[in-house]
Amino acid sequence: MAGLKLRGIGKVYDGGVRVLSGIDLEVADGEFLVLVGPSGCGKSTLLRMIAGLEAITEGTLSIDGRVVNDVPPKDRDLAMVFQSYALYPHMTVRENMGFSLGIRRVARDVIAAKVDEAARMLELTALLDRLPKELSGGQRQRVAIGRAIVRRPRVFLFDEPLSNLDANLRGQMRVELKTLHRELGTTMVYVTHDQIEAMTLADRICVLEGGHARQIDTPTGLYDAPDSKFVASFIGSPPMNFLSLRQHEGRLAGDGVSLAMPGTPQAPSLPAQIDVGLRPHELGLAPTDGGSIDAVVDVVETVGWDVHIHARCGETPVLAQVDGKQARGLDHGVPVRLWAATGAAKLFDPATGKSLRFVGGV
Amino acid sequence: MNRQPTWLRAMLLNLALIAACLVTLYPVLWVVKMALTPSQAFSLSPNPFPDTFSLSNFRDLVGATDLAGHWLFGRWLLNSVIVATATTALGVALATTAAYAFSRFAFPGKRLGMTLFLVTQMFPGVVMAIPLYLLLDTLGLLDSMVGLTLVYATTAVPFCVWMMKGYFDTIPKELEEAALMDGAGRWTLFTRIVLPLARPALVVTALFSFMTAWNEFILAATFLSDETSFTLPVALQRYVGDYSTEWGRFAAGAILVSTPVMALFFALQKHLVGGLTAGGVKG
Numbered sequence: 001m002a003g004l005k006l007r008g009i010g011k012v013y014d015g016g017v018r019v020l021s022g023i024d025l026e027v028a029d030g031e032f033l034v035l036v037g038p039s040g041c042g043k044s045t046l047l048r049m050i051a052g053l054e055a056i057t058e059g060t061l062s063i064d065g066r067v068v069n070d071v072p073p074k075d076r077d078l079a080m081v082f083q084s085y086a087l088y089p090h091m092t093v094r095e096n097m098g099f100s101l102g103i104r105r106v107a108r109d110v111i112a113a114k115v116d117e118a119a120r121m122l123e124l125t126a127l128l129d130r131l132p133k134e135l136s137g138g139q140r141q142r143v144a145i146g147r148a149i150v151r152r153p154r155v156f157l158f159d160e161p162l163s164n165l166d167a168n169l170r171g172q173m174r175v176e177l178k179t180l181h182r183e184l185g186t187t188m189v190y191v192t193h194d195q196i197e198a199m200t201l202a203d204r205i206c207v208l209e210g211g212h213a214r215q216i217d218t219p220t221g222l223y224d225a226p227d228s229k230f231v232a233s234f235i236g237s238p239p240m241n242f243l244s245l246r247q248h249e250g251r252l253a254g255d256g257v258s259l260a261m262p263g264t265p266q267a268p269s270l271p272a273q274i275d276v277g278l279r280p281h282e283l284g285l286a287p288t289d290g291g292s293i294d295a296v297v298d299v300v301e302t303v304g305w306d307v308h309i310h311a312r313c314g315e316t317p318v319l320a321q322v323d324g325k326q327a328r329g330l331d332h333g334v335p336v337r338l339w340a341a342t343g344a345a346k347l348f349d350p351a352t353g354k355s356l357r358f359v360g361g362v
Numbered sequence: 363m364n365r366q367p368t369w370l371r372a373m374l375l376n377l378a379l380i381a382a383c384l385v386t387l388y389p390v391l392w393v394v395k396m397a398l399t400p401s402q403a404f405s406l407s408p409n410p411f412p413d414t415f416s417l418s419n420f421r422d423l424v425g426a427t428d429l430a431g432h433w434l435f436g437r438w439l440l441n442s443v444i445v446a447t448a449t450t451a452l453g454v455a456l457a458t459t460a461a462y463a464f465s466r467f468a469f470p471g472k473r474l475g476m477t478l479f480l481v482t483q484m485f486p487g488v489v490m491a492i493p494l495y496l497l498l499d500t501l502g503l504l505d506s507m508v509g510l511t512l513v514y515a516t517t518a519v520p521f522c523v524w525m526m527k528g529y530f531d532t533i534p535k536e537l538e539e540a541a542l543m544d545g546a547g548r549w550t551l552f553t554r555i556v557l558p559l560a561r562p563a564l565v566v567t568a569l570f571s572f573m574t575a576w577n578e579f580i581l582a583a584t585f586l587s588d589e590t591s592f593t594l595p596v597a598l599q600r601y602v603g604d605y606s607t608e609w610g611r612f613a614a615g616a617i618l619v620s621t622p623v624m625a626l627f628f629a630l631q632k633h634l635v636g637g638l639t640a641g642g643v644k645g
Contacts, residue, residue: 080543084534088541090558157543
């Protein structure tokens with residue numbers, strides 16, 4: 001087990017294309033860190049640089065305090081689970097899982113015992129003598145994880161391991177991964193584009209965008225106090241609503257909108273126009289002290305106990321997630337007033353996308 | 363859709379295949395007939411089935427001796443086997459390693475190298491006969507199995523490299539990355555992951571190298587002059603004389619030469635089918 005330390009990590013390809021810059025990141029021993037971001041943000045490249053599959057062109061990477069920039073993958077003692085599973089097609093599950101130990105010339109009976117133990121943990125015992133092509137997608141993914149844990153490496157790396165599975169299986173595997181992390185206590189670095197996976201699995205999340213680390217925080221930290229409009233919009237499902245409002249007599253106003261300021265701004269002055277973010281579950285039909293948004297209903301989706309009201313405030317789409325019982329009688333074309341509590345709104349500078357902080361609020 | 367009934371389709375398909383088989387087999391049957399007929403004349407009868415059955419041609423061929431009474435057929439067979447096996451071993455060893463480098467590594471001259479390999483395939487081997495003769499003469503490798511093996515391996519390697527590179531390109535890189543993460547070095551992942559997966563291509567490449575060496579006549583006839591160093595195709599040619607051709611013995615020889623290649627084909631055909639990589643990587 002080991003911690004990772006990334007200092008000023010950057011990646012420029014031979015042709016001069018830059019995909020990562022100035023990544024500073026520390027992963028504590030035993031931590032579950034998720035790298036999340038939209039496709040093309042450099043998250044997989046960063047993981048592959050940690051793995052040693054891509055050269056580090058800037059900065060330093062240390063594992064357990066030792067700089068490993070030029071250490072080949074086989075000597076880094078990390079294990080990786082690939083999106084495509086990458087099982088060796090000509091080997092049985094048993095041989096796949098024992099391969100890494102075989103290379104290290106571990107005694108046969110020790111390998112057998114370790115493979116059996118890992119197979120038990122992942123419920124693969126019955127499949128040990130099958131070939132990868134005889135397994136379902138979920139089983140293959142399990143074998144890929146099994147192959148990684150057999151060796152008890154210092155760090156596990158996961159590259160979108162669940163994105164080839166169907167939704168049900170994905171949910172199940174998420175729980176299993178979380179359990180596995182608790183049982184093994186090994187440092188894990190996990191790449192995904194799926195913010196729900198990130199939120200549910202991570203001890204801490206690093207949000208990447210355009211090759212930069214935008215914010216590194218716990219899931220709740222990111223959710224409650226996003227640094228930027230990008231992070232606010234990326235984290236949370238359904239995604240945050242954004243309205244472009246102006247300051248008017250100490251409130252935030254727009255056509256049919258009047259919301260209370262979340263507190264006293266930290267900065268001496270606020271920009272005239274402000275991007276205001278409100279999470280769908282923070283909008284309700286019951287009057288509150290924080291103000292309201294007048295909108296017209298587009299579509300009402302019944303999800304389960306709650307309903308999603310897709311409405312329009314002028315041209316801006318607004319989504320409210322409310323208790324189904326309150327939403328009776330709402331249908332396409334019906335005007336609706338959506339209420340928000342004071343402090344629910346997150347304010348962003350439209351020029352920089354940075355969060356505007358408030359005293360008394362967050 | 364009004365598709366043809368399946369039995370009709372099957373019947374038409376089979377008829378076509380039977381017709382193709384007849385066309386292909388007719389000359390072969392003729393050769394068999396000639397081999398089994400004791401007379402050395404060129405049979406002009408359209409009937410492809412032998413009306414006599416005699417193994418005398420095979421006996422003559424297999425029992426051939428030189429003036430000093432040395433058994434020649436054994437030497438020829440041994441020469442052919444040695445040259446073909448050595449060519450295969452050398453050709454495959456060089457071609458797989460070279461093809462892997464061409465497939466996976468970036469280095470200056472990569473494209474040029476592959477193109478040059480292709481260019482060598484544009485010229486028939488005969489063009490090279492005289493330069494190669496001079497070369498082998500200088501090296502003292504005329505009438506030598508080593509010399510012939512070198513020449514054959516040289517001609518086989520370019521094709522084999524192209525063949526193997528094409529196959530290596532289809533092996534997902536992630537399998538190799540997985541092996542690297544599992545702690546394998548380059549050599550381990552080449553021998554334990556890449557080569558087993560490339561088995562269909564390896565078999566084709568080996569078979570091609572073997573056949574190149576086994577069947578080749580012109581260069582062998584040019585470089586070999588001592589009767590005891592002949593390979594089978596060169597030896598066979600002795601039965602086609604200036605004034606008369608011993609067709610019966612020639613046909614018997616043709617059958618003996620082609621049998622091992624056919625046997626190899628049958629033995630290896632299941633490996634010629636690809637699809638080994640199925641299942642390892644999604645998609």
